[in-house]
Amino acid sequence: MTQEPRYRRIAEELRHAITEHAYGPGGKLPSEGALAGQYEVSRGTIRQALMLLRQDGLVTSRRGTRRVVLDDAPVQDFAQMQSFARWARSIGETPEGRVVGQGWHPADPNEQRHLRIDADARVLHVMRLRLLSGRPAMLERTVYPELAGTIVENLASDTVSVTEFLESAGIFVADAEHTIDLVLAAPEDAELLGCAPGDPLLRERRRSTDPAGVPLEWSEDRYVPGSVAFVVHNSLASTPMTRQHMVPGNSGS
Structure with a gap:
């Protein structure tokens, strides 16, 4: 033995x-x-x-x-998943945000598919570090189509809630699709989140749409261990989550 x-x-x-x-x-x-x-x-x-x-x-x-x-780990239910700031306040934490990178780029095929935009469209890439009461909790990489991007690009780098700002501009999220899995921290993740390269991070990928079904963002969020947990409620009347087989080597992007 x-x-x-x-x-x-x-x-x-x-x-x-x-x-x-x-x-x-x-x-x-x-x-x-x-x-x-x-x-x-x-x-x-x-x-x-x-x-x-x-x-x-x-x-x-x-x-x-x-x-x-x-x-x-603070529990984040799916009703609060759209706004990091609102969830943080609900558990008694102070939400903070800091933009660490931003710029316009031609949309790649993956972004065109998720945002349902033309091949010649441009998108705004924003990388934002999210903190809970001063502690790094999540690194957010979001891609915005032209409509939302032209608003987001003018926000102050330390804006706490992008969702709340978009709502003040009349842009509301009505639906979101979430994919949650595990990834290993890249060197950039490790430097910003204060972890070691190769550490496991909880990854949430999200596409949010407005009431008409038009995509507003495609985002990938990476959480440090112990910073968040997700709770799913299933019932006979509602099945909000599906289980998918992940093929080795396929990130499912």
């Missing part, structure tokens, strides 16, 4: 201690060196164990510091 790797046993012991509130939300785990001494293993073994805890969303992933135990 193959013996379970040491780092997995260490991760399980730490996971049990965390779930039993031995450290408490916001508490710090011992340093890598202290844990290595406690378990009489190398720091590399401890890092492997901590990686498993990061993947479970139990601890932070900042390198060079002691890992911090995360609170239970």
Whole structure:
């Protein structure tokens, strides 16, 4: 019988201690060196164990510091998914936003398909870092067609809610389609979100449309572990979500 790797046993012991509130939300785990001494293993073994805890969303992933135990992930139901700012306020957090990149580009075939626009159309790309009470929580990459883009491009870089601003301009979202999966953090994600490259991130891709069914945005949001959870309600009268098979190597973009 193959013996379970040491780092997995260490991760399980730490996971049990965390779930039993031995450290408490916001508490710090011992340093890598202290844990290595406690378990009489190398720091590399401890890092492997901590990686498993990061993947479970139990601890932070900042390198060079002691890992911090995360609170239970705030739950975001589907009725609040359209507006990050409204959801943040509903759970007692202060929403913040900062544009880190913006520009007009010719629409690529994928954007043409999702936004139902012509091949020669241009779109506005906006990358925005979202924070919960000062903590990086999500990196949002949104593509806007001409109508919404000409409004969004003039917003202040620290505008808290794009949705609320569009509503003030008479543009309302009536429907949205969401696809949720897991991706690994790219170097750009890691730098802005304060995680390590390769860390797992919850990804939500969303197409929003107005009351006439015209697409207003195509967005990809990447959340740091422990920052959000999604709840789906199903009933005999309503089935708002479908399960799809993901072919290996196919991102489903």
